Amino acid sequence: MGAMLNAPMDEPEFRSIVGVMRADVSWGDCDPAGIIFYPTYFRWFDAATWALFGSVGRDLRTMIESGYCMPLVGAQCEFVTPAEPGDRCEVHSRITRWGGKSFDVTHEVVRADGTTLARGLEKRVWGRHVSGPGSPMRGQPIAEDLKALFRAT
Amino acid sequence: MGAMLNAPMDEPEFRSIVGVMRADVSWGDCDPAGIIFYPTYFRWFDAATWALFGSVGRDLRTMIESGYCMPLVGAQCEFVTPAEPGDRCEVHSRITRWGGKSFDVTHEVVRADGTTLARGLEKRVWGRHVSGPGSPMRGQPIAEDLKALFRAT
Amino acid sequence: MGAMLNAPMDEPEFRSIVGVMRADVSWGDCDPAGIIFYPTYFRWFDAATWALFGSVGRDLRTMIESGYCMPLVGAQCEFVTPAEPGDRCEVHSRITRWGGKSFDVTHEVVRADGTTLARGLEKRVWGRHVSGPGSPMRGQPIAEDLKALFRAT
Amino acid sequence: MGAMLNAPMDEPEFRSIVGVMRADVSWGDCDPAGIIFYPTYFRWFDAATWALFGSVGRDLRTMIESGYCMPLVGAQCEFVTPAEPGDRCEVHSRITRWGGKSFDVTHEVVRADGTTLARGLEKRVWGRHVSGPGSPMRGQPIAEDLKALFRAT
Numbered sequence: 001m002g003a004m005l006n007a008p009m010d011e012p013e014f015r016s017i018v019g020v021m022r023a024d025v026s027w028g029d030c031d032p033a034g035i036i037f038y039p040t041y042f043r044w045f046d047a048a049t050w051a052l053f054g055s056v057g058r059d060l061r062t063m064i065e066s067g068y069c070m071p072l073v074g075a076q077c078e079f080v081t082p083a084e085p086g087d088r089c090e091v092h093s094r095i096t097r098w099g100g101k102s103f104d105v106t107h108e109v110v111r112a113d114g115t116t117l118a119r120g121l122e123k124r125v126w127g128r129h130v131s132g133p134g135s136p137m138r139g140q141p142i143a144e145d146l147k148a149l150f151r152a153t
Numbered sequence: 154m155g156a157m158l159n160a161p162m163d164e165p166e167f168r169s170i171v172g173v174m175r176a177d178v179s180w181g182d183c184d185p186a187g188i189i190f191y192p193t194y195f196r197w198f199d200a201a202t203w204a205l206f207g208s209v210g211r212d213l214r215t216m217i218e219s220g221y222c223m224p225l226v227g228a229q230c231e232f233v234t235p236a237e238p239g240d241r242c243e244v245h246s247r248i249t250r251w252g253g254k255s256f257d258v259t260h261e262v263v264r265a266d267g268t269t270l271a272r273g274l275e276k277r278v279w280g281r282h283v284s285g286p287g288s289p290m291r292g293q294p295i296a297e298d299l300k301a302l303f304r305a306t
Numbered sequence: 307m308g309a310m311l312n313a314p315m316d317e318p319e320f321r322s323i324v325g326v327m328r329a330d331v332s333w334g335d336c337d338p339a340g341i342i343f344y345p346t347y348f349r350w351f352d353a354a355t356w357a358l359f360g361s362v363g364r365d366l367r368t369m370i371e372s373g374y375c376m377p378l379v380g381a382q383c384e385f386v387t388p389a390e391p392g393d394r395c396e397v398h399s400r401i402t403r404w405g406g407k408s409f410d411v412t413h414e415v416v417r418a419d420g421t422t423l424a425r426g427l428e429k430r431v432w433g434r435h436v437s438g439p440g441s442p443m444r445g446q447p448i449a450e451d452l453k454a455l456f457r458a459t
Numbered sequence: 460m461g462a463m464l465n466a467p468m469d470e471p472e473f474r475s476i477v478g479v480m481r482a483d484v485s486w487g488d489c490d491p492a493g494i495i496f497y498p499t500y501f502r503w504f505d506a507a508t509w510a511l512f513g514s515v516g517r518d519l520r521t522m523i524e525s526g527y528c529m530p531l532v533g534a535q536c537e538f539v540t541p542a543e544p545g546d547r548c549e550v551h552s553r554i555t556r557w558g559g560k561s562f563d564v565t566h567e568v569v570r571a572d573g574t575t576l577a578r579g580l581e582k583r584v585w586g587r588h589v590s591g592p593g594s595p596m597r598g599q600p601i602a603e604d605l606k607a608l609f610r611a612t
Contacts (some may be wrong), residue, residue: 026353027366027464031180032238032368033528033588033596039181046498047332060333060392065342069492070578085185086366109172129492133287137492163371179506180519186375186443187523188433192348200485213432213486213545217493222339239519281340290339333490334498338544340491391491440592 015152016094017026019052023109025087036083036117039147045107045120046089052105056149067129069137073102075122081111095150101126101139168305169247172205176262178240189236189270195228198273201244205215205258209302220282222290226255232272234264241265248303253290254279321458322400325358327413331393342389342423348381351413351426354397358411362455373435375443379408383426387417394418401456407432407445474594474611475553478511482568494533495542499528501534504579506564507550511564516610526588528596532561536579540570553611560598561586 014149023044031037049070050060063069090110098106102125109118126146127137176197202223203213216222238240240247243263250257255278262271279299280290309346337343355376356366357459369375389395403410408431415424433443433450482503496518508529509519538574542548547568556563561584568577585605586596 010345023442026349027184028190028192028349028352029184032185032523033184034185034593037181037505038531038534039317039498039505042501043332043334046334046496046546048333050333050461058539064391064491071492071494071541072497072538074496074535074537077534081530082530085370086360130569132495134285179502180509181502181505185354185370185441186377188377190352191378191381192345192352195345195348196485196487199343203486207545211520214543217338217544224339224388225385227382227384228344229380231380232378235377237507238523239513266454287340334496337486337489338489338491339495343487345487438593 001115003115013080014095014098014147014150016096016150017052017055017152019048019055019091019093021048021091021093023048023089023091025083025085025089027085029083030085033148034084038077038079041077041109041118041120043074044091044094044109045077045105045122048093048107049122049124050128052093052150056148062078067132069127069129070124071127071137072122072124076119077118079118081115081117081128083109083111087117089117095147096121098142098147099139103142154272166247167300167303168250168304169249169303170205170305172201172208172244172246174244174246175199176201178238178242180237180238182236183238185191187237191230191232193264194230194232194271194273196264198228198230198243198246198258198275201246201260202258202275202277205246205248205303211302220285220291222282223277223281224242224280224290225275225277228274229241230271232271234268234270236262236270240270242270248292248300249274251295251300254294256295314396320401320453321340322402322403322456323358323361323458325354325361325399327357327397327399329354329383329395329397331389331391331395333391335389336391340390342441344383344385345422347383347385349382350397350415351383351399351411351428353432354399354413355411355428356436358399358401358456359390364455373438374431374446375435376430377433377443378430380429381427383424385424386419387421387423389415392421395423401453403426404448404453407447409448419442473554473557473606473609475555476511476514476611478507478514478550480507480510480550480552482548483549484542484548485546486544488542489546493543497536498522498540500536500538500568500577500579502563503551503568504534504536504581505548507552507566508564508581508583511552511554511609514550517608526591527599528586528588529583530586531581531583532583534580535557536577538577540569540574540576542570542576546576548576554582554606557601559578560600562601571595 029040092108096106105122107120125139126142129135182193245261249259258271258275278292282288334344398414408435411428413426431446435441488499552568555565564581566579588594
């Protein structure tokens with residue numbers, strides 16, 4: 001799995017801002033072994049990507065009203081240390097690749113004591129419902145303006 | 154809670170068909186106490202209502218394409234016997250009230266050995282996105298034709 | 307449903323502290339109608355109850371290590387106003403009834419603009435795994451010390 | 460992602476039985492874009508792995524009572540074709556690698572019309588709560604007896 005997370009990028013490295021989303025491990029996020037049920041991490045990754053976009057003015061409402069969406073083509077996660085009920089965590093997210101119509105978001109889940117619990121990657125398409133709500137989604141070229149919003153300064 | 158489940162109906166009693174949906178208790182449906190995490194039952198109830206409508210020709214795709222929806226105004230559940238990982242269950246669902254623009258669906262979760270695990274009630278509106286996908290939903294009068302589909306013969 | 311939420315109490319009214327848990331509506335919490343999928347509220351209620359107990363020193367870890375749990379005998383929710391992706395909410399929770407071995411937690415989901423989205427009730431048992439982890443849970447008498455932790459001053 | 464799914468194996472190829480788990484796409488499994496919310500696939504993968512073990516006599520109850528568990532070290536999924544509400548699917552699962560104390564399960568989600576919707580991989584540890592329920596989990600050597608249960612004949 002590690003190889004994927006360090007994959008060569010399509011372009012010269014992109015220095016991304018880092019979004020931080022708070023995420024605590026609830027009772028219901030955990031399974032009979034008393035540790036986090038792993039699909040929870042992917043729920044967090046999805047929310048963290050939307051939060052990252054929200055931090056640059058592309059919040060959920062704006063995205064939905066303008067017909068934009070970010071469907072996935074792939075997702076993965078390494079589970080490093082088991083999370084337990086009550087753990088206070090942050091998801092640190094950044095854009096690690098921009099392609100023509102797709103991009104990668106890398107996530108790291110860090111517990112309050114600094115321990116890394118999980119590392120993940122989402123591969124997403126930049127899409128739009130071109131004929132309004134309910135119409136089919138089509139991949140859209142990613143404009144330089146969009147990328148610039150996420151560039152760390 | 155029991156009082157609610159036996160509440161007097163708005164109309165003379167409706168003899169409904171009974172839908173049966175298979176639902177097994179997975180590892181991830183359970184919590185650190187080793188029993189079902191209770192919101193799981195409500196996920197099942199929602200799916201069971203859609204399955205009940207599907208059984209009379211109003212399946213998910215048909216409902217979505219014609220703009221119909223069934224938003225909730227209330228839901229409740231009594232938890233009778235704790236479900237455990239691997240339990241094989243059925244959700245038995247029927248319409249127990251038709252109002253002007255709303256209706257009730259009653260659900261019973263029964264384990265393979267015949268034990269009742271939970272009893273629930275959903276109060277739903279019969280609605281439609283009147284101006285196409287993404288447009289606001291409005292409550293619709295429930296036609297006799299619709300009710301007839303669910304009448305036990 | 308309303309009748310349940312205003313049900314007479316078993317004891318003279320208990321003036322409870324009010325716990326506040328932040329809960330935002332994520333993309334994945336919503337359904338194809340573009341509004342919250344209703345079991346999400348029950349996930350929030352469960353987390354809000356644990357947070358309320360955490361606020362008086364009975365956090366998840368402490369509860370689990372000492373073998374205490376709070377299984378449900380019933381839950382209900384009225385859905386007042388539909389929540390949409392990106393809505394910023396709070397869940398306000400308080401104890402509204404103490405019985406011998408059971409108690410009620412009442413929840414209200416309030417959007418950032420002050421609108422009430424949902425009102426819910428959980429009926430729970432105060433239980434303990436008396437013979438250690440994995441052993442059966444038994445209802446426990448609720449001590450005055452426990453109740454006192456939640457009394458508003 | 461594809462590279463991972465075709466990764467060289469630690470041992471000569473293992474010809475595994477193929478488990479089949481039914482999984483239908485419910486209303487609540489989908490998001491405001493009207494397609495499946497991707498963590499749903501990982502919930503299915505987890506359930507499909509337990510079902511595969513159940514098919515050889517290692518069902519959830521047996522595993523839990525004997526203290527065995529299968530925590531994850533990694534998981535990934537390629538999303539090939541978007542699933543929609545009401546889609547009837549199967550998850551086809553097989554063991555594609557046995558290591559000393561770990562193993563891989565490969566999953567394919569196939570819609571009723573034969574279309575592949577998703578392909579996934581779980582990397583799991585074979586573990587046991589060595590000192591009873593609630594005690595820490597330790598990786599266990601995978602016995603030939605266990606592997607033999609999954610060998611296709």
